[in-house]
Amino acid sequence: MAENAETQNERVGRHERFRGDYPIVVEGLVNRFGEQTIHDGLDLKVRRGEILGVVGGSGTGKSVLMRSIIGLQPPTEGSIKVFGRSITDADPDEALGIRDRWGVLFQGGALFSTLTVGENVEVPLKQFYPDLSPELMHDIARYKVLLSGLPEEAVNKFPSELSGGMKKRAGLARALSLDPELLFLDEPTAGLDPIGAAAFDQLTLQLKKALGLTVFLITHDLDSLHEICDRVAVLADKKVIAVDTVPNLMELDHEWIQEYFNGPRGRAALTAQALDELRQHMDQPIAAQTIKALDNPRPKKDKT
Template sequence: MQQDDFPVRISGLVNRFGDQTVHDDLTLDVRKGEILGVVGGSGTGKSVLMRSIIGLQRPVAGQIEVFGNSITDAEPDEEIGVRCRWGVLFQGGALFSTLTVGENVQVPLKQFYPELGRELLREIAQYKVMLSGLPADATSKYPAELSGGMKKRAGLARALALDPELLFLDEPTAGLDPIGAAKFDQLTKELKETLGLTVFLITHDLDTLYEICDRVAVLADKKVIAVGTIPELLATDHPWIQDYFTGPRGRAAQAAQARESKRAMSSNSRAMDKPAGKGA
């Protein structure tokens, strides 16, 4: 498993819907063990990029490799040995509405490892649900009985069911209140550190970017125009990047991050690596 220092490698990706080109010669590598934030204006194809990587969207051209296996050469439902190594959290959670949360978590387990006993399955589902920060009694609830934030956590529990190495999150904090969003960010970071996950995170949430992302990829002009830490991105002079990070919301998130790191400076040396924010 040494060869995949880049769990996801995308090169020359082209996606087109009718006349509209969404991606044109897009190239992006995701490093092992990082949280990669993907940002871009509405309609720049962030979700399409994710769908391409997980094989739900057939690109017109280009190569996508996940764990060294080509996604683009495989049929949509072909068994290519990577589906048990990733977990996906869709925007709305995409929980199966006729199953309880616990049964939702069991679906991938039963699919890939039918030999697991009932008792073990039950226990796994239970601790995954709790690992995702849901109360224990949520396991036997149906998705319709959960709030939006709880649905996302339940979706995360299902995404984590197989102990994946790679986690895709599509706007995980959208629609959550700031406290819930901050908790979700924290959870993502904790899980990444505990389980050694690589996280591909689509977001609009500047706080998320500042708080937990190791690198940020910016989608614009049908390409990834820049990848790097936020200070590196701020050093570029692309107008969209400047607008994005130094607009009023960007500055607010920056200031919050600066306050946070000041407070954490003494206790947590990790905060030193983070951008301290400039002049905000």
């Protein structure tokens, strides 16, 4: 009975935000392509309101995991629940009820090339809420584009007229168009210059705070992991071998994790972060510095 009540509680009504603790629950996931096994009994729980970074070597199935969760890749075995509803054996109508609650940013942006950025953002709106007036749709499209940090002129440009970083932002605007509770980002900073990548990280963080998003972030970018991720899930040996904060992960005794975080690039990212923090307080007296550091600890520290 108690369990029943809990599942009731974890399911979401039409106008209700998800109140459960874990919007994504993956249990015993197995993905097999022919002879090749990508995932073998993978478990993962994503907490509400966190930015979960997903890392792993090439070919460990990070993208396959994301595709499984969003229902593009039916898993061989195992169960995946999003907002308490099963993706794996949901009837199509139920699955549709989840689809308007998440946004996905694919690696290349995956913008529809024949539509302008604004029209791209309107596509999900028209698909799910055809009753909205065109004026309101245009309004929504415009503020989502601005919210994603694009300039106003970008609204009526075609994707081919945008740079790589702008395409990613436009893709993000489309992912945000339905006001999702859950945001999937597949290597959002790959291929961006360091300044663009840092700006995108900050944007992700701001949006997460402002809109109360839960973010599933696949990344190779060590700076993103240090800067914005609340927790990091490590994919190796066909499983999620650890989910924890970066400092805790660095203590773990696993060959790949050690190489990843304590390798030359991992250390460089860590040093850079420490330097960043120092630089922020450089022009202040030491006391104010300490107080400020105590008052506004970096977000990822107070969660540990």
